[in-house]
Amino acid sequence: MAKLIYTAIMSLDGYIADADGNxxxxxxxxxxxxxxxxxxxxSGTYLLGRRMYExxxxxxxxxxxxxxxxxxxxxxxxxxxDKIVYSTSLEQPSTARTRIEKAFDAGAVRAxxxxxxxxxxxxxxxxxxxxxxxxxxxxxxxxxxxxxVGGGKRFLPDGVGLQLELLEERxxxxxxxxxxxxNKDA
Numbered sequence: 001m002a003k004l005i006y007t008a009i010m011s012l013d014g015y016i017a018d019a020d021g022n023x024x025x026x027x028x029x030x031x032x033x034x035x036x037x038x039x040x041x042x043s044g045t046y047l048l049g050r051r052m053y054e055x056x057x058x059x060x061x062x063x064x065x066x067x068x069x070x071x072x073x074x075x076x077x078x079x080x081x082d083k084i085v086y087s088t089s090l091e092q093p094s095t096a097r098t099r100i101e102k103a104f105d106a107g108a109v110r111a112x113x114x115x116x117x118x119x120x121x122x123x124x125x126x127x128x129x130x131x132x133x134x135x136x137x138x139x140x141x142x143x144x145x146x147x148x149v150g151g152g153k154r155f156l157p158d159g160v161g162l163q164l165e166l167l168e169e170r171x172x173x174x175x176x177x178x179x180x181x182x183n184k185d186a
Contacts, residue, residue, distance in 0.1 A: 001113055001114050001116075002044075002112075002113050002114075002116035002117065002118060002119055002120050003113075003119050003120070003138040003139055004047075004109070004113055004119075004120045004121075004122055004131060004136050004137050004138050004139075004186075005043070005119055005120065005121055005122070005137070005138065005139045005140075005141060006121075006122050006123075006128045006131070006132070006137045006139070006140050006141070007036075007039065007040070007121060007123070007140075007141035007142075007143075008123070008125075008128075008141075008142065008143070008155050009023075009026040009028065009143040009145060009176075010026070010142060010143070010144060010145065010155045011025070011026075011144075011145055011147050011148055011149045012144055012145070012146065012147065012148050013148040013149065013150065014154055014155050014156070015149050015151065015152040015153060015154055015155065016125055016152075016153050016154070016155050017149075017152045017153040018149035018150070018151065018152040019149070019150070019151045019152045020152075021152070021153070025145060025147050025149065026143075026145050028143070028176070029172075029173075029174050030068055030069075030070050031172050031173055031174070032143065032172050032174065032176050032178075033068075033070035033071070033074065034069075034070045034073070035170070035172070035178065036074070036143070037070060037073045037074050037077060039141060040074070040077050040121060041073075041077050042118060042119045043077075043081060043118060043119045043120060043121040044081060044082060044116060044117065044118030044119065044120070045081060045082040045083070045084060045112070045116060045118070045120050045121070046081050046082070046083045046084070046120075046121050046122075046123060047084050047086070047109070047120060047121070047122040047123070047127065047131075048083060048084070048085050048086070048122075048123050048124055048127065049085075049086055049087070049123070049124025049125075049126050049127035049128075050085060050086070050087035050089065050090055050124075051124060051126075052123045052124030052127070053083070053085040053087070053090075053095075053098075053124070056078070056123070057094050057095050059074065059075050059078040059079075060078070060079075060094065060095040060096070062075050079096070079097075081097065081121075082097045082098075083095060083097060083098040083099075084098075084099055084101055085098060085099070085100050085101070086100075086101050086102075086103065086104050086127050087100055087101075087102070088102055088103070104127060104130045104131070106130075106131075106134040106136060109131065109134075109136055110136065113136070122137065125153050125154065125155060125156075125157075129156070129157035129160075132156065132157065132160055132162075133157065133160060135185060135186055136186065137183055137186060138182065138183055138186045139167070139180060139181065139182055139183065140164065140180070140181045140183065141178070141179075141180045142155070142178070142179050142180075142181075143176055143177075143178050144176065144177045144178075144179070145175075145176055146174075146175035146176065162183060162184075162185060163183075163184040163185055164181035164182065164183060164184060165181060165182045165184055166179065166180075166181055167180040167181060167182050168180040
C-alpha cells in the first residue's frame with residue numbers, strides 16, 4: 001500500500017501563502033530544491049487542487065536550458081508523474097499524464113493508495129485538507145521558511161487534531177528547516 005504524503009513550504013506561522021495570495025517568500029534555493037527533488041522523485045502520482053495544478057502546470061513547457069540542475073531535475077520529475085486534478089471548473093487538462101476528477105472521493109483515494117506502487121503526493125491546501133479530515137494522509141513533510149506572514153492560506157485546516165510521530169529533520173543553509181511526521185491516526 002502506498003503512502004499519501006502532504007508536502008508544503010510554509011511560514012513559521014503556518015501559512016503557504018500570505019493574505020494577498022503571494023508565496024514568493026517560499027521559493028526554495030538550490031540546496032532545498034535538490035532535497036525536494038529527492039523526496040518528490042519517489043512519487044508516482046500527484047493529487048492536486050485546481051489552483052495548485054495551475055501553478056504547477058508551469059513545469060510542463062518550461063525551457064530548462066540554462067536553468068540550474070535542480071530545476072532541470074524537477075521538470076523531469078513533473079513530466080514522469082501521473083496527475084489527478086480535482087476541479088469543478090476545469091474541463092480538460094493542459095498537461096500530459098493528467099486526468100480531471102470533478103469531486104474528491106475519499107473511497108477512490110483509499111483504493112488508489114491500495115493499488116499504487118509508488119508514493120502519492122497531495123498538493124493544494126483545500127484538497128489536502130479534505131484528505132486530512134478523511135484520515136488519508138499518512139505523512140506530513142513541512143519545509144519551514146524563516147518568515148512569518150501574519151495570515152493567509154493555512155497549511156492545515158482548522159478543527160483538525162493530529163497525533164504525529166517525528167520521522168526526520170534537516171536544517172538548510174538558508175534557514176529553512178525540514179521536518180517529516182508520520183500520522184499516527186492514519
